[in-house]
Amino acid sequence: MNEDQVSLENQTNPVSPEAGDIPTAPPEETPQPTDAVLEGQSGEQSESPEIDVEAGPVGDEVEEEKSSEEIIAILQKDLASHRQELAEQSEQLDSVKKRYVALAAEFDNFRKRTQREKEEQAKVIKGRTITELLPVVDNFERARTQIKPNSDGENLIHKSYQGVYKNLVDSLKSLGVAPMRPEGKPFDPKYHEAMLREPTAEYPEDTVIEELVRGYLLDDIVLRHSMVKVAVAPEEGVESGEEDTNS
Secondary structure, three states: OOOHHHHHHHOOOOOOOOOOOOOOOOOOOOOOHHHHHHHHHHHHHHHHHHHHHHHHHHHHHHHHHHHHHHHHHHHHHHHHHHHHHHHHHHHHHHHHHHHHHHHHHHHHHHHHHHHHHHHHHHHHHHHHHHHHHHHHHHHHHHHHHOOOOOOOHHHHHHHHHHHHHHHHHHHHHHHOEEEEEOOEEEOOOEEEEEEEEEOOOOOOOEEEEEEEEEEEEEEEEEEEOOOEEEEEEEEEHHHHHHHHOOO
């Protein structure tokens, strides 16, 4: 190896000096902060976090207040809406109640009117049927007053048809039929029919003197008017003539 090659190797691979051969510099001392510097730093550190801590919650509180106000507004709006719906439903309920009461009253009136019409119709039909039987009753009464039995056989026949007459009268009474008794009562055109007028001073004027044909009632319905004789005031000329004759 020649000198040129040795110098090249030394340049490429320099020999590192040993640790003991390289002088070491003494460690530099870090300057210690003074008390004033520490106080200033601590003040700065304590002040800056306070600003950050206070700034965050204030914004959150404002947002919370806004959100709570919005919720309250929404709830109040819903409450007002529900109150309006409740008022409308209450009005509808009152209307339905009034209509129900009106329909119930109308139905009750209809039921009573129908029942009354039914009873009146039944009474009219019964009255027409009974009216057809009244001439039979009249014939029995004429026979009782005019026929005078002269023998035991005639008396037996008389009693037999009088028994039939009695059964017929009892049946009519059970149906609500009653004869009129107008003698001595004032004349009433609702119940009486004047067939004769007799001047007399024995009875007041317009008083029924005699019943010619008997009238009948079915409860408060007139089956047949009573045909009567009515008293009238005597004429003055007739009275004076009678007084002169008597004198």
